[in-house]
Amino acid sequence: xxxxxxxxxxxxxxxxxxxxxxxxxxxxxxxxxxxxxxxxxxxxxxxxxxxxxxxxxxxxxxxxxxxxxxxxxxxxxxxxxxxxxxxxxxxxxxxxxxxxxxxxxxxxxxxxxxxxxxxxxxxxxxxxxxxxxxxxxxxxxxxxxxxxxxxxxxxxxxxxxxxxxxxxxxxxxxxxxxxxxxxxxxxxxx
Amino acid sequence: xxxxxxxxxxxxxxxxxxxxxxxxxxxxxxxxxxxxxxxxxxxxxxxxxxxxxxxxxxxxxxxxxxxxxxxxxxxxxxxxxxxxxxxxxxxxxxxxxxxxxxxxxxxxxxxxxxxxxxxxxxxxxxxxxxxxxxxxxxxxxxxxxxxxxxxxxxxxxxxxxxxxxxxxxxxxxxxxxxxxxxxxxxxxxxxxxxxxxxxxxxxxxxxxxxxxxxxxxxxxxxxxxxxxxxxxxxxxxxxxxxxxxxxxxxxxxxxxxxxxxxxxxxxxxxxxxxxxxxxxxxxxxxxxxxxxxxxxxxxxxxxxxxxxxxxxxxxxxxxx
Numbered sequence: 001x002x003x004x005x006x007x008x009x010x011x012x013x014x015x016x017x018x019x020x021x022x023x024x025x026x027x028x029x030x031x032x033x034x035x036x037x038x039x040x041x042x043x044x045x046x047x048x049x050x051x052x053x054x055x056x057x058x059x060x061x062x063x064x065x066x067x068x069x070x071x072x073x074x075x076x077x078x079x080x081x082x083x084x085x086x087x088x089x090x091x092x093x094x095x096x097x098x099x100x101x102x103x104x105x106x107x108x109x110x111x112x113x114x115x116x117x118x119x120x121x122x123x124x125x126x127x128x129x130x131x132x133x134x135x136x137x138x139x140x141x142x143x144x145x146x147x148x149x150x151x152x153x154x155x156x157x158x159x160x161x162x163x164x165x166x167x168x169x170x171x172x173x174x175x176x177x178x179x180x181x182x183x184x185x186x187x188x189x190x
Numbered sequence: 191x192x193x194x195x196x197x198x199x200x201x202x203x204x205x206x207x208x209x210x211x212x213x214x215x216x217x218x219x220x221x222x223x224x225x226x227x228x229x230x231x232x233x234x235x236x237x238x239x240x241x242x243x244x245x246x247x248x249x250x251x252x253x254x255x256x257x258x259x260x261x262x263x264x265x266x267x268x269x270x271x272x273x274x275x276x277x278x279x280x281x282x283x284x285x286x287x288x289x290x291x292x293x294x295x296x297x298x299x300x301x302x303x304x305x306x307x308x309x310x311x312x313x314x315x316x317x318x319x320x321x322x323x324x325x326x327x328x329x330x331x332x333x334x335x336x337x338x339x340x341x342x343x344x345x346x347x348x349x350x351x352x353x354x355x356x357x358x359x360x361x362x363x364x365x366x367x368x369x370x371x372x373x374x375x376x377x378x379x380x381x382x383x384x385x386x387x388x389x390x391x392x393x394x395x396x397x398x399x400x401x402x403x404x405x406x407x408x409x410x411x412x413x414x415x416x417x418x419x420x421x422x423x424x425x426x427x428x429x430x431x432x433x434x435x436x437x438x439x440x441x442x443x444x445x446x447x448x449x450x451x452x453x454x455x456x457x458x459x460x461x462x463x464x465x466x467x468x469x470x471x472x473x474x475x476x477x478x479x480x481x482x483x484x485x486x487x488x489x490x491x492x493x494x495x496x497x498x499x500x501x502x503x504x505x506x507x508x509x510x
Contacts, residue, residue, distance in 0.1 A: 030265070032265065032268060032317075032320050033265070033267075033268065036268060036271075036313065036317070039313060055297040055298050055299050055303075056297075056298060056299040056302060056359075059297070059299055059302045059303045059305075059306040060299075060302055060306070062306045062309070062310065063302065063305055063306035063309040063310075066306070066309045066310050066312055066313050067309050067312060067338075067342065069313060070312040070313055070316055070335055070338065071335070071339075073316055073332075073335065074332070074335050074336075074339075128298045129298065130298035130299050130359060131298070185479050185480070189483050189484060189487050189488070
């Protein structure tokens with residue numbers, strides 16, 4: 001498949017926006033601005049996917065990254081010393097090592113991208129890239145998707161366990177026999 | 191089911207009319223749906239006085255003329271971005287709703303597109319609450335996120351159930367599959383959950399606690415002038431668009447005897463709007479922290495069972 005010139009311009013522009021927004025994450029002085037600069041960067045990547053006609057991947061990237069950034073805003077309140085990043089604060093830690101690491105990784109990736117002898121495309125563009133993706137996920141790549149899925153789920157549960165100081169023993173008593181849970185917030189389901 | 195061909199009935203609105211007229215048509219539809227929702231809402235809230243239907247227009251003019259007030263040390267960039275994003279996302283979500291038998295865009299993932307626009311509302315509403323640097327507004331924003339954690343998964347399962355029945359994520363294919371039997375018959379749980387989620391992501395009616403009176407109207411508290419107009423209009427359009435989407439997903443789109451398709455489509459959409467408003471305005475406001483428990487313990491299993499039931503129907507060849 002050859003990209004149309006419009007798509008190439010879009011990919012270049014969105015790529016620049018994505019990098020610029022990524023840089024902004026470390027320049028701005030508020031947690032909220034850093035979070036949403038990162039979101040802009042991800043949305044630009046979603047735009048690139050859209051320009052490459054990978055619609056499903058594009059919209060699912062936009063969807064997941066937005067929810068992820070919003071949940072990060074919730075976690076900011078839970079974990080941060082500075083609730084919700086309400087006050088200006090620096091967004092960088094260990095600046096020198098991170099800068100060196102960043103430059104090295106960037107150099108390695110750029111060198112790799114431009115020096116590797118990339119294989120030519122075999123096969124043709126599928127009529128429906130979403131269907132092709134679904135078939136790949138549900139057949140040849142199912143194992144890897146399952147492993148990733150379980151890994152992510154375990155991470156979510158561990159994060160929640162670390163964040164909450166109450167467990168089932170606090171709710172239902174030491175022998176888990178209390179009929180009505182002792183919740184700090186009343187109401188909801190029994 | 192159908193191939194993504196760009197000719198005949200599979201044609202998009204943009205391909206049929208040209209991009210600009212198509213975009214204008216979708217913008218106009220958004221306006222009509224938003225005004226319709228706001229008018230019906232106003233009539234129901236006032237206890238059935240039909241004269242109240244003009245109240246949203248009067249408020250809009252008032253907000254247009256009103257001078258914008260501001261707060262101490264607001265985060266202007268993020269605040270404005272959020273305020274503008276709410277109506278823009280509402281209109282963008284309409285891009286995959288079949289209006290007059292055609293959608294503006296026909297992507298291979300229409301349902302995910304609709305869902306993504308709604309998910310971007312999380313960011314927009316949080317920014318609207320964060321921007322003014324005011325406590326009530328920020329509390330409202332976090333309430334919205336808590337509510338989002340409650341409704342998002344049931345909503346996703348409800349959407350995907352319709353896609354599952356049609357074997358396609360395209361809204362046009364979903365409408366085509368309901369030729370013989372509307373999806374609401376075989377997936378009623380998904381239909382109800384979808385409408386409830388629409389009220390939740392527009393933080394309206396029983397899900398209005400992010401803009402609740404107990405926190406001085408929360409995320410809306412510091413909005414004035416054009417900003418307030420944009421966010422209120424965005425909420426109304428979101429609800430109108432969701433009603434139109436529910437017609438496409440569950441009520442057979444524009445099919446019906448006698449009248450032409452767009453007329454049926456509009457009638458069904460208006461009926462859904464009337465039902466949402468008259469039911470929604472009779473239910474008290476729920477607290478997000480209580481609703482999240484109900485949602486995860488009841489709605490998620492219910493929508494999963496609904497999806498399982500539909501999957502079994504698909505395997506048995508129930509859908510064409």
